[in-house]
Amino acid sequence: MADDPREEPSRAVGGDLVLPIAAVAFTAYYFWSIWNSPWEAQVAAFLIGSILLFLIAIYLVRTLREVLTGRANLGLGPLIGPSWITPRRLVLLGLTLGYVIGLDWLGFTLTSFLFLFLGMVTLSEARGDVRKFFHYGITAAILSLAGWLLFIVAFDTRFPAGPFERVMDAMFGL
Amino acid sequence: MIGGTLFLEMFTASLAMWWVIIPAIFIGLIVGAIPGFSAANTIIILLPLTLAVDVEVGLVFMVALYCSSRMGAGVPAILVNIPGTAGAAATPLDGYPMAKQGKGSQALAMSFVASVAGGLITTLIAVLTLPWLAKVGYVMHSVEMIVVMLFGISLIATIAAKDTLKGLIAGFFGLMIGAIGADHIYATPRGTFGFLELYDGIPLIPALVGLFAVSEAFVFIENRSILSEEGRARMKVRGWGQTIEGAIMALKRWWHVVWTSLIGLLIGVVPGAGASIASFVAYQQSKTFSKTPELYGTGHPEGLIAPEAANNGVTAGTLIPLLVLGIPGGATAAIMLVVLQFHGVQMGPRLFMSSPEIAYGMIMAMFVTYIFMVFTVLPLSRYLSQVTMVSTVYMAPVVLAFTLVGSFVPREYMFDMYLALAFGLIGYVARKTGYHVSAILIGVILGPLLEAYFLRALRISQGDLTVLFSSTLGNVLWVLLVISICIPYVAEWRRKRAREATSTATQES
Numbered sequence: 068m069a070d071d072p073r074e075e076p077s078r079a080v081g082g083d084l085v086l087p088i089a090a091v092a093f094t095a096y097y098f099w100s101i102w103n104s105p106w107e108a109q110v111a112a113f114l115i116g117s118i119l120l121f122l123i124a125i126y127l128v129r130t131l132r133e134v135l136t137g138r139a140n141l142g143l144g145p146l147i148g149p150s151w152i153t154p155r156r157l158v159l160l161g162l163t164l165g166y167v168i169g170l171d172w173l174g175f176t177l178t179s180f181l182f183l184f185l186g187m188v189t190l191s192e193a194r195g196d197v198r199k200f201f202h203y204g205i206t207a208a209i210l211s212l213a214g215w216l217l218f219i220v221a222f223d224t225r226f227p228a229g230p231f232e233r234v235m236d237a238m239f240g241l
Numbered sequence: 242m243i244g245g246t247l248f249l250e251m252f253t254a255s256l257a258m259w260w261v262i263i264p265a266i267f268i269g270l271i272v273g274a275i276p277g278f279s280a281a282n283t284i285i286i287l288l289p290l291t292l293a294v295d296v297e298v299g300l301v302f303m304v305a306l307y308c309s310s311r312m313g314a315g316v317p318a319i320l321v322n323i324p325g326t327a328g329a330a331a332t333p334l335d336g337y338p339m340a341k342q343g344k345g346s347q348a349l350a351m352s353f354v355a356s357v358a359g360g361l362i363t364t365l366i367a368v369l370t371l372p373w374l375a376k377v378g379y380v381m382h383s384v385e386m387i388v389v390m391l392f393g394i395s396l397i398a399t400i401a402a403k404d405t406l407k408g409l410i411a412g413f414f415g416l417m418i419g420a421i422g423a424d425h426i427y428a429t430p431r432g433t434f435g436f437l438e439l440y441d442g443i444p445l446i447p448a449l450v451g452l453f454a455v456s457e458a459f460v461f462i463e464n465r466s467i468l469s470e471e472g473r474a475r476m477k478v479r480g481w482g483q484t485i486e487g488a489i490m491a492l493k494r495w496w497h498v499v500w501t502s503l504i505g506l507l508i509g510v511v512p513g514a515g516a517s518i519a520s521f522v523a524y525q526q527s528k529t530f531s532k533t534p535e536l537y538g539t540g541h542p543e544g545l546i547a548p549e550a551a552n553n554g555v556t557a558g559t560l561i562p563l564l565v566l567g568i569p570g571g572a573t574a575a576i577m578l579v580v581l582q583f584h585g586v587q588m589g590p591r592l593f594m595s596s597p598e599i600a601y602g603m604i605m606a607m608f609v610t611y612i613f614m615v616f617t618v619l620p621l622s623r624y625l626s627q628v629t630m631v632s633t634v635y636m637a638p639v640v641l642a643f644t645l646v647g648s649f650v651p652r653e654y655m656f657d658m659y660l661a662l663a664f665g666l667i668g669y670v671a672r673k674t675g676y677h678v679s680a681i682l683i684g685v686i687l688g689p690l691l692e693a694y695f696l697r698a699l700r701i702s703q704g705d706l707t708v709l710f711s712s713t714l715g716n717v718l719w720v721l722l723v724i725s726i727c728i729p730y731v732a733e734w735r736r737k738r739a740r741e742a743t744s745t746a747t748q749e750s
Contacts, residue, residue: 083675145674159638182642186637
């Protein structure tokens with residue numbers, strides 16, 4: 068806390084720089100990819116990219132000035148926090164990536180069931196509450212079956228087929 | 242112009258199709274609300290059905306499904322900040338803040354009434370002015386469309402009012418991402434990272450799912466509910482009060498509904514222009530001419546009414562080039578064309594002489610669908626709004642699972658799900674660090690369209706940039722664009738002067 072109540076606390080701006088830095092990297096890659104292209108392919112990108120780089124340059128100068136004058140620091144600030152949710156958020160991110168990868172192996176219905184159940188357990192406060200976990204299991208099963216009925220049976224979406232879809236196809240032609 | 246007897250005949254004939262219209266309304270609501278599904282791909286799935294029945298029945302079914310899917314897209318946009326289609330991308334700007342305040346039912350009712358009223362008004366205008374409206378498609382060339390796109394893109398600066406620099410960076414980053422893909426003339430791959438799946442450009446649904454749904458799910462897990470404390474208290478009050486209040490609020494702003502839906506109608510008439518452009522332009526214009534622009538983005542009724550009325554105005558507009566010129570104004574209209582041709586109906590000017598019952602019947606079916614929607618959809622708002630009460634423990638995994646698979650649906654590429662995740666990360670960083678995801682999305686949606694029209698204009702003029710100022714209508718639109726960009730600044734300057742004058746007067750007295 069600042070000693071002088073009139074003094075503003077230093078603001079963490081490191082997180083604010085992530086998007087501009089990503090934008091600069093992408094724009095540089097984009098320019099490289101069109102360097103030898105006909106002018107028609109270049110004109111719009113060079114125009115937009117140049118304005119973007121100019122805006123980012125102004126933003127960086129503004130941020131640097133704030134850091135040098137002590138009004139801001141390079142901490143990540145709200146980007147990752149609050150700290151209590153960070154482990155759960157990372158697990159959920161891992162589960163989401165696993166869900167996309169798993170669809171190819173287990174098919175839509177089983178993967179959705181596993182993802183929904185594990186996602187709910189991850190975010191839940193009820194550690195070791197078997198009844199709550201049973202409730203999550205039932206909810207996940209109902210939702211994944213409803214998804215199967217809607218997406219695959221009703222709308223004929225061609226998700227990768229897994230064991231469940233193959234069994235249903237063999238038994239009922241669905 | 243349509244005669245009174247024919248009008249009445251068409252109206253009663255459409256009313257008699259209630260058994261087709263009502264199921265189509267509910268199917269449309271569902272497919273519109275799920276990102277990745279749309280009226281177009283649902284009609285394709287149901288094509289065997291529409292081809293098997295009488296042409297009138299098939300057409301009424303398609304038209305009703307089309308109208309209600311437009312309205313359905315606004316439901317998740319309001320309740321959980323996830324637009325069902327790109328046409329509803331401007332809806333959450335004010336709809337979601339209302340839902341967070343526990344006014345979900347009110348916001349839905351307002352959106353439904355604005356959609357229905359906008360749809361009814363534009364359908365009526367369309368049916369009365371078909372021959373003249375069809376000419377709009379002739380006068381809107383590349384140059385005019387460039388200016389219309391710029392109206393939409395200028396919204397980036399409008400919604401970035403809190404930190405203009407950050408808003409502009411987000412918008413131009415979106416435009417840069419939107420430029421990914423093969424160029425429009427030589428098909429040179431640009432910024433594709435070597436992925437063949439990106440040669441056609443950035444697919445909109447994965448971008449929409451990632452920027453809105455995935456990022457939102459990773460942010461709202463920080464709280465047990467998406468509702469604020471005040472919102473939770475408000476949601477505990479049961480009854481129809483909010484629904485009725487929302488409907489009345491929309492009706493009281495009838496003039497706002499009229500002119501924003503007309504924007505939608507005029508943009509919808511231009512083949513290739515879509516609901517996303519119309520809703521962004523309508524929102525931008527609504528804020529520009531508002532007496533309370535500072536309230537936009539905080540749950541302001543007019544900020545919700547404008548995009549919803551406009552994207553329903555597009556629905557009527559899209560059918561006009563199909564009926565009058567035989568040119569489909571969008572994907573759904575193109576499928577309708579296929580069905581009509583299968584039944585031996587030839588579209589174009591002769592249609593009004595050879596089969597007036599089909600030509601006017603399509604528009605009348607739309608009119609009747611909107612009337613049915615008042616009774617079928619409006620009462621749902623009270624119950625649909627209960628979604629906001631669901632704990633984020635359930636909500637986050639459900640949103641992630643069902644929107645990610647939605648991003649797979651349009652092209653059926655697994656790649657699109659990974660792309661949605663990548664956009665989710667961009668959206669998450671943007672949300673947490675104060676960059677507006679809507680600004681990025683506007684760039685992604687409008688960027689490629691702007692480039693296509695720009696290059697077309699340059700090709701026609703053989704590289705002469707003065708072509709941008711070569712048409713009278715284009716020049717009028719340029720002037721209007723400059724005026725609409727300047728108005729907020731002038732209004733703010735006047736307000737500031739008024740405040741200063743008031744404070745000086747207070748000090749002197």
